Amino acid sequence: MKILVCISNVPDTTTKIKFTSDGKQFDATGVQWIINPWDELALTRALELKETTGGLIENITVINVGTKDTEITIRKALSVGADHAVRIDAIPTDAYAVASEIAKYVETHPFDLILTGIESSDYNGNAVGGMLAELLNIPSVSSVSSIEINEGKLIITREIDGGKQILDVPTPLVAIVQKGIAKEPRIPSMRGIMAARTKVIEVVNPINVAPLTDYILFELPQPKGKCKMIPADQLDELIHVLHQEIKAI
Amino acid sequence: MNILVYLEHWDGKFKKSTFELVSYAAAIAKQFQSNVYGIVLGNAETNEIEQLSKYGLENIIHIQNDVFKVLDNQLFTDVISQTVEFVNAKCIIFAHNNTGKALASRLSAKLKAGLVSGVVALPESKSPFIIRKKLFTGKATAQVKVNTEKCVLTLSQNAYGVYENSVAINKINADIKINAELCKTNLKEVQKFTAKVLLTDAExxxxxxxxxxxxxxxxxxxxxxxxxxxxxxxxxxxxxxxxxxxxxxxxxxxxxxxxxxxxxxxxxxxxxxxxxxxxxxxxxxxxxxxxxxxxxxxxxxxxxxxxxxxxxxxxxxxxxxx
Missing domain, CATH: 3.40.50.1220 (TPP-binding domain)
Structure with a gap:
């Protein structure tokens, strides 16, 4: 079985978001870039499955659509144990363009299981996985919180409102994963970092797909009014607020 | 520019978020002087469907078939995309929840229609189609321009509100082919959480x-x-x-x-x-x-x-x- 993990290069989740003064672009000054947290959990689960299924999984490849700057993030994926990495050399303009580039690669390099995170923590598109599956004309399961392999078959858990469903879905498949899929992302070991240095990142020329959408203006929300403090021994005041203003009781 | 809204149901019933979605879709239809259509797949109750007219839903396409009991993203997308053609919809709206996100992305790719997920307001203009969405997990918003004739939107929950606007609801029989062989999702087991109130529904x-x-x-x-x-x-x-x-x-x-x-x-x-x-x-x-x-x-x-x-x-x- 071959697994492809799609990874997005995003600002660290603690980043204070800023835009250029004309509001046209994200201001990347001083930003630390990381593997999108859900993509990182997807990769973690892929590695766990490879280790626990005794040779069933022959290869884990990570793929990213991005410029050379993203290679630091790609190297991290290699240093925690991905076997191979692919970078499609294009600026990721929108989800459709990204999904189209990955679909083109997968058409000539088939995988049994393709993993994507449920969204990227920057543009929150929730889009690449579903689009990729549609472009490849294969099934997709979203909100996946667990993947097990039993006798060579995938057992997928999907979160639904108020519960979960255990599903049996044939491969090839796109699984769009969320919280729960793996517990903690892995920290690269010194040995892993050294090994990753010698691995080659395959750079692929893009097909240059026109985006379906453009971001034209970014804005930060209005700052919130000051918090009104209520002394802990005057909870009747809070009861009054809950009743009169918030109308919660 | 007709509007199509996908209406998810939970064991045949709708939720407050469904009424918000209908209110929003009806408002866009009014803004663009067009008609609003809803699509429901599976066994939703008739009196539930009639409730939707209270929030401005004029037309409903209800397709009942046991194959819709379990969400299969590929099959559902195929059915919705046929419905888009049938009602000549230019704007297709989903809830920004698990199901909505899973379907909107597939539909966007199938129709080559620009997707804007997590929208928080009515469109700012029709041509070009510009709309506001949340990003960086609510730390910012952006105006997004859609470059295609059709667009697909997912509406952030509680971003618009529920507005009553009673209309007569028109049930439409649509000629839609159910390609059941597309369904590859086999349900083995369902586990329910024990929470009394669901986090995603809670006020x-x-x-x-x-x-x-x-x-x-x-x-x-x-x-x-x-x-x-x-x-x-x-x-x-x-x-x-x-x-x-x-x-x-x-x-x-x-x-x-x-x-x-x-x-x-x-x-x-x-x-x-x-x-x-x-x-x-x-x-x-x-x-x-x-x-x-x-x-x-x-x-x-x-x-x-x-x-x-x-x-x-x-x-x-x-x-x-x-």
Whole structure:
């Protein structure tokens, strides 16, 4: 079985978001870039499955659509144990363009299981996985919180409102994963970092797909009014607020 | 420019979020002087469907078939895309929830129609189609221009509101082919959570952080939630420690919530947690550290020990309700 993990290069989740003064672009000054947290959990689960299924999984490849700057993030994926990495050399303009580039690669390099995170923590598109599956004309399961392999078959858990469903879905498949899929992302070991240095990142020329959408203006929300403090021994005041203003009781 | 709205149901019933979605779709139809169509797949109840007319739904296409019992993204997308052609829809709207996100992305690729997910307002213009969405987990918004004739949207929950607007509902028989062979999702088992109120539906959320000290103290959260009819939630460290199940984790990498009222109890206010709750209408924070960053995000704050303040507050609410 071959697994492809799609990874997005995003600002660290603690980043204070800023835009250029004309509001046209994200201001990347001083930003630390990381593997999108859900993509990182997807990769973690892929590695766990490879280790626990005794040779069933022959290869884990990570793929990213991005410029050379993203290679630091790609190297991290290699240093925690991905076997191979692919970078499609294009600026990721929108989800459709990204999904189209990955679909083109997968058409000539088939995988049994393709993993994507449920969204990227920057543009929150929730889009690449579903689009990729549609472009490849294969099934997709979203909100996946667990993947097990039993006798060579995938057992997928999907979160639904108020519960979960255990599903049996044939491969090839796109699984769009969320919280729960793996517990903690892995920290690269010194040995892993050294090994990753010698691995080659395959750079692929893009097909240059026109985006379906453009971001034209970014804005930060209005700052919130000051918090009104209520002394802990005057909870009747809070009861009054809950009743009169918030109308919660 | 007709509007098509996908209406999910839960065991045949709709929720408040469905009525918000219909209100929103009807408002866009009015803005663009066009017609609004709804599509329902599977066994929704007739009286439930009729309720949708209260919020301005003029036309409904209801396709019943047992194959729709379990969500198969490929099959559902195929059916919805045929419906788009049938009603000549130019704008297709989903809820920004698990199902909506799963279908909207596939439909966007199938129709080559620009997708804007997590929209928070009515379109700012029709041609070019420009609309506002949330990004960076609520830390910012952006105007997005759609470059294609058709567009696909997912509406953030509680971003628009529910508006009554009674119309006559017209049931339409659409000539849609159900390609059942597309369905590859085989359901083995369903497990239900035991929560009394679902986090994603809740008007009020009572959430606890590490300040609770341990799972054995969670009863103070649950008792306050009970008296308010609220859902319970937690921060990431709490779910990572296994004190609470991960489906209760609210924050950047967990659930994003937008309730009317969010109680942050013993929560310091890490930027990732605040991002997940910033769309709440009111935030009340209770923390023993007066310098905790949660007070910058909150509307009302109490400096105190949650183990003392919460039981006292619960008692006072009970007395007030009497």
């Amino acid at each position: 009020i959320v009572v959430s606890g952080g590490r300040g609770l000290k341990g799972p054995e103290n969670w009863h103070v959260i649950e008792e306050l939630a009970d008296v308010l009819g609220a859902a319970t939630a937690c921060t990431r460290p709490v779910s990572d420690e296994g004190w609470r199940p991960h489906h209760e984790h609210v924050g950047q990498t967990g659930k994003i919530v937008a309730p009317m009222l969010y109680f942050a109890c013993g929560i310091s206010g890490a930027i990732q947690h605040v991002a997940g709750i910033s769309s709440s209408k009111y935030i009340i924070a209770i923390n023993k550290d007066a310098e905790a960053p949660i007070f910058e995000a909150a509307d009302y704050g109490i400096v105190g020990d949650v183990m003392q303040v919460l039981p006292e507050l619960t008692k006072k609410i009970k007395e007030f309700k009497k």
